[in-house]
Every structure is written in C-alpha cells, then in structure tokens.
Amino acid sequence: MRPEIVLFGDSITEQSFSYGGWGASLTDTYSRKADIVVRGVSGYNTRWALFLLHHIFPLGSTTPPVAATVFFGANDAALLGRTSESQHVPIEEYKENLRKIIRHLKECSPTMLIVLITPPPIDEEGRLESVYGEKATKLPERTNEAAGSYAKECVEVAKELGVxxxxxxxxxxxxxxxxxxxxxxxxxxxPDGNKVVHEEVVKVLNGAWLSAPDMPSDFPHHSEIDPQNPEKVFKQRCL
Amino acid sequence: MRPEIVLFGDSITEQSFSYGGWGASLTDTYSRKADIVVRGVSGYNTRWALFLLHHIFPLGSTTPPVAATVFFGANDAALLGRTSESQHVPIEEYKENLRKIIRHLKECSPTMLIVLITPPPIDEEGRLESVYGEKATKLPERTNEAAGSYAKECVEVAKELGVxxxxxxxxxxxxxxxxxxxxxxxxxxxPDGNKVVHEEVVKVLNGAWLSAPDMPSDFPHHSEIDPQNPEKVFKQRCL
Incomplete structure (x- = not known):
C-alpha cells in the first residue's frame, strides 16, 4: 500500500521511537503517506550490519523501500585498546562497508533514495561519566576527533557514489x-538531538522527490466524505 | 519478517506518533520484535472505517497482522444537531459496525489478537474552548455522557465477540x-494521556500471548557476536 522508508542503523536508530525520537517524528511527518520501518541494531558496526543486508533489503522484492537512512559509524569509531574496542572497525573498512551497503541498496532498487547519516559528535566528558561512573579510567572509549574522521569519510563515500x-x-x-x-x-x-536528526533527514527527503506535503494521502480526508453518500468518494478512490 | 501489529482508528490513532505518542511508545516497547503499523484516519467514524477494512486488512494475506487495536467511537459519539453532527453514528449502528470490523479481522486471521479501545472521556470545557473559541455557542458538540454510552457498548461488543x-x-x-x-x-x-493508552494496551498484549519481553529479537544481540568470528552467530540464526 504505502511506500516504505527504512531506517537502518545502530542504537541511535533502534532508540528512535523513544520519547521525542526522530523515527517517531518521521512517522508523524509521513502520516498517511509513507510507512517508516525501523531496523536499528544496537551496538552494531558496519561490519556486522553487512550480515543483515539481504535480510532487511531482500533482492527481487516487488515492493522495495522508496528510501532508506543508513546511520552507522558511532560504533565503528570506538577506539582500539579501550573498553569498546570489540566494536571498532578500521576507517578504510568502514568506508568500504558503506560502499557495499549502498551498492546493495541500489541493486535492491535503483531508484531508492539513500541517505547516509554520519555518527554524531562525541562529548567525551559525558561519555566518561556514563560508561565508567565511579570507576572512571579517564580514558575515553570514543573521542570526538575519531567520530569526526569517520563522519568525514561517510560524507565522502556519499559523494563518491552519488547518494x-x-x-x-x-x-x-x-x-x-x-x-x-x-x-x-x-x-x-x-529529544533536542533527535529533533536535529529529524529536521536534517526531512530536509534531504524534501529536497529530493519525497516531500511529505507533496505526497498523496492514502485515504480520503474526512472532509471529502459526503455524509449523505459516503461510498461515493471511496468508489472514486477505488477502495 | 517481524510480526505486525496494526493500529486502526481515528485521529487519536493517526496522531499516535506525535511527541510522546502511544503508537511511538508501542514501537519502542516492541523494538526488534514486532512492527507497529499505524492506520489512523482523522475524523472517521465506524461507518466510514468500514470502507477501509478490505484495504487495510485484505483477506487471503499470507502474513496477516498478529494483532490490531480498533479505536473508534469519539467521532461516532458526536452529538446530532451540533457542529460535528456529520460525524455522528447512532449507537446501535456503532455497535453493529464494531461487530463487522471484528468479524472481518477474524476472517482475515482467526488468531489475530483484537483489542477494542473505547473513546476517551470528554472534557466539555476544554472542548468548548477549543472548538468554538471566541464564538463559543456554549453548546458542546461532544459530551462526556455520550462518550460514556459509546464506551459502555464498545466493551459490551468486545465481551460478546470474545475479544x-x-x-x-x-x-x-x-x-x-x-x-x-x-x-x-x-x-x-x-503526552500523559498517551501514556495511559500505551500502558493499557501493553497490559492487554502482555496478558495475551504477545508479551514483548517473551518474544525473540529478530537479529542477534551485539553481545552474542564474536568479534573474531562474527559470521558464526549469523549463520546459526540462518541470516
């Protein structure tokens, strides 16, 4: 029925329907126009995400998603030799994994609107308080500088592959x-951070061919229904 | 892939992904376990909802929803002779329409978990301020008493048909x-009102066979992935 927009990413995608979440806001923005499908996998990096590609975006589907957000990198950028090192993916492999994801999505549907989202910045102080608490080692497992390097490469890959x-x-x-x-x-x-993601993603979708205000609603608006003859508008819309 | 839970109703369902919305919270509760599909149609009563039944719940689907909320009545209960009378549906017809909806859902899938939700109470004072503003006629188009009558019948129909x-x-x-x-x-x-709906729906789903904590997650948890041999767990899960 409705076109689907898939949100593919790590915990920041998985949690995007929590209070004030960007996925929920996107669902609201595309109300009666597109279905937002959340496929967030907490803790995943791009290396592990590859194992899910065929499962989430099967080739040969007759109704592939019209758009997808790809939001990985926060875990890839975790530092080697620190507490989250098992999630680390070297930056060159991160780039190549993103390319593989994009190529797969294009194979799934050549017209799919693909939106890469870079990892957010890191507040190292907030990270230390959160991860280590009383046992703070004072050695951050993620740095803003590392996240920035991955973000830069993410934007590069998007440019390189035209997404x-x-x-x-x-x-x-x-x-x-x-x-x-x-x-x-x-x-x-x-919630404020979620608002930024929502706004930025909507900007990209609006700038392409998926502007919610321009898309048709999938059922008649209640003001179009003639209370004396309700079937008329439903027949016109072939429902 | 994941089982689907459809939210079928009027504006209170359509708006359930706005800030703090109950649909968004439900999506979060069923994260990686079930997809929440919103099918809310603002302004609709049960009479008009019938026209959408075959469209939203097609018979013969090989993957029908595992559960559905049916949340109508607020518009049916709008008073005759007042500003929202075009949405009014007589209470006996409301009951019969709910029966038709339930019968259709059971035909769609005999095992579908069906949750009828009654209209919320009406705050007539809040309604007058909102609908009429400065031009207040002081005649409410909805009353709490009328909503209560429809709510009572909604619960009765649920009992009658065993949902x-x-x-x-x-x-x-x-x-x-x-x-x-x-x-x-x-x-x-x-948002507080949305919280009540979320809690009550989760209570019903938990009490049946759709308790989120008991349902499997659809992909391996990141802690199950062996960083040295990531493919192992994905193969085990047949991904």
Missing part, C-alpha cells in the same frame, strides 16, 4: 552547548 | 484532574 548525506557531526557542533543539549550520555541523543 | 478491550473512558477518569492532565483540547491526548 545523499547528513553530516550530523558537523551540524550538531554548530549549536553552542551541543554536548549536553543534544547528547544524553555523550553519544546517544536527547 | 479484548480497554475501557479508556473509565480508566482515565480514575485520575484526579484527568480533564487537563490527559486531554489537550477536551478530546485528543496529551
């Missing part, structure tokens, strides 16, 4: 106090 | 100050 991107790492840092305003634990998003 | 129900009209009025705490304009829900 859209949102540079969340840069965008968030334009706002004073982004560390606490947008991030709840130095990495995951507050 | 679950949430008596939202009663439940909300158990809380002191429900008028402003749960309703934003005397009819639609505040």
């Amino acid at each position: 859209s991107s949102v540079n969340l790492w840069s965008k968030m840092q334009e706002t004073h106090g982004w560390q606490k305003k947008f991030l709840s634990d130095g990495l995951h998003l507050t | 679950s129900s949430v008596n939202l009209w009663s439940k909300m009025q158990e809380t002191h100050g429900w008028q402003k705490k749960f309703l934003s304009d005397g009819l639609h829900l505040t």
Whole structure:
C-alpha cells in the first residue's frame, strides 16, 4: 500500500521511537503517506550490519523501500585498546562497508533514495561519566576527533557514489552547548538531538522527490466524505 | 519478517506518533520484535472505517497482522444537531459496525489478537474552548455522557465477540484532574494521556500471548557476536 522508508542503523536508530525520537517524528511527518520501518541494531558496526543486508533489503522484492537512512559509524569509531574496542572497525573498512551497503541498496532498487547519516559528535566528558561512573579510567572509549574522521569519510563515500548525506557531526557542533543539549550520555541523543536528526533527514527527503506535503494521502480526508453518500468518494478512490 | 501489529482508528490513532505518542511508545516497547503499523484516519467514524477494512486488512494475506487495536467511537459519539453532527453514528449502528470490523479481522486471521479501545472521556470545557473559541455557542458538540454510552457498548461488543478491550473512558477518569492532565483540547491526548493508552494496551498484549519481553529479537544481540568470528552467530540464526 504505502511506500516504505527504512531506517537502518545502530542504537541511535533502534532508540528512535523513544520519547521525542526522530523515527517517531518521521512517522508523524509521513502520516498517511509513507510507512517508516525501523531496523536499528544496537551496538552494531558496519561490519556486522553487512550480515543483515539481504535480510532487511531482500533482492527481487516487488515492493522495495522508496528510501532508506543508513546511520552507522558511532560504533565503528570506538577506539582500539579501550573498553569498546570489540566494536571498532578500521576507517578504510568502514568506508568500504558503506560502499557495499549502498551498492546493495541500489541493486535492491535503483531508484531508492539513500541517505547516509554520519555518527554524531562525541562529548567525551559525558561519555566518561556514563560508561565508567565511579570507576572512571579517564580514558575515553570514543573521542570526538575519531567520530569526526569517520563522519568525514561517510560524507565522502556519499559523494563518491552519488547518494545523499547528513553530516550530523558537523551540524550538531554548530549549536553552542551541543554536548549536553543534544547528547544524553555523550553519544546517544536527547529529544533536542533527535529533533536535529529529524529536521536534517526531512530536509534531504524534501529536497529530493519525497516531500511529505507533496505526497498523496492514502485515504480520503474526512472532509471529502459526503455524509449523505459516503461510498461515493471511496468508489472514486477505488477502495 | 517481524510480526505486525496494526493500529486502526481515528485521529487519536493517526496522531499516535506525535511527541510522546502511544503508537511511538508501542514501537519502542516492541523494538526488534514486532512492527507497529499505524492506520489512523482523522475524523472517521465506524461507518466510514468500514470502507477501509478490505484495504487495510485484505483477506487471503499470507502474513496477516498478529494483532490490531480498533479505536473508534469519539467521532461516532458526536452529538446530532451540533457542529460535528456529520460525524455522528447512532449507537446501535456503532455497535453493529464494531461487530463487522471484528468479524472481518477474524476472517482475515482467526488468531489475530483484537483489542477494542473505547473513546476517551470528554472534557466539555476544554472542548468548548477549543472548538468554538471566541464564538463559543456554549453548546458542546461532544459530551462526556455520550462518550460514556459509546464506551459502555464498545466493551459490551468486545465481551460478546470474545475479544479484548480497554475501557479508556473509565480508566482515565480514575485520575484526579484527568480533564487537563490527559486531554489537550477536551478530546485528543496529551503526552500523559498517551501514556495511559500505551500502558493499557501493553497490559492487554502482555496478558495475551504477545508479551514483548517473551518474544525473540529478530537479529542477534551485539553481545552474542564474536568479534573474531562474527559470521558464526549469523549463520546459526540462518541470516
């Protein structure tokens, strides 16, 4: 029935329907126009995400998604030799994995609107408080600098393969106090942080051919229904 | 892939992904376990909803939803002779329409978990302020008494046909100050009101066979992935 927009990513996608979440807001924006399908896998990096590609985006589907957000990198950028090193993926492999994901999505549907989202910035202070608490080692497992390198390459890959991107790492840092305003634990998003993702993704979709205001609603608006002859409008719409 | 839970109803369902919305919270509750599909049609009563039944719940589907919420009545209960009379449906017809909806869903899938939700209570004061503003006629187009009658019949129909129900009209009025705490304009829900719907629906689903904590996640948890041999767990899960 409705076109589908798939949100593919890590915990920041998985949690996007929590209070004030960007996935929920997107569902609201595309109300009666497109279905938002959340496929977020907490803790995953791009290396592990590849194993899910054929499962989430099967080739040969007659109704592939019209759009997909690809939002990985926060885990890939975890530092070697620190507490989250098992999630680390070297930056060159991260780039190549993103290319593989994009190529697969294009094979799934050549017209799919693909939106790469870079990892958000890291508030190292917030991260230390959150991850280590009282036992703080004072050695961050993620740094803003590392996240920035991955973000830069993410935007590069998008350009290279001709797909859209949102540079969340840069965008968030334009706002004073982004560390606490947008991030709840130095990495995951507050409602304000979710709002940034929602706005930026909507901007990209609007700028392409998936502008919600321009899309048809899938059932007659109640004001179009003649109370004396309700079947008329439903027949006109072939329902 | 994942089982689907469809939310079928009027504006209170359509708006359930707005800030703090019950549909969004349900998506979060069933994260990686079930997909929540929103099919809310603002302004619709049960008479008009019937025209959408075959479209939203096609017979013969090989993957029908595992559950559906049916949340109509707020518009059916609009009073005759007042500004929203075109949405009014006589209470006997409302009951019969609910029966038709339930019978259709059971035909669609005999095992579908069906949850009828009654209309919420009406705060007539809030309604007058919202609908009429400065031009207040002082004649409410919806009353709490009328909503209560429809709520009672909704629960009756659920009992009669052996499906679950949430008596939202009663439940909300158990809380002191429900008028402003749960309703934003005397009819639609505040984030606190959405929370009540979410909690009550989850209670019903948990009490049946769709308890989220008991359902399997559809992909391996990241802690199950061996960083040295990631393909192992994905092969085990046949991905």
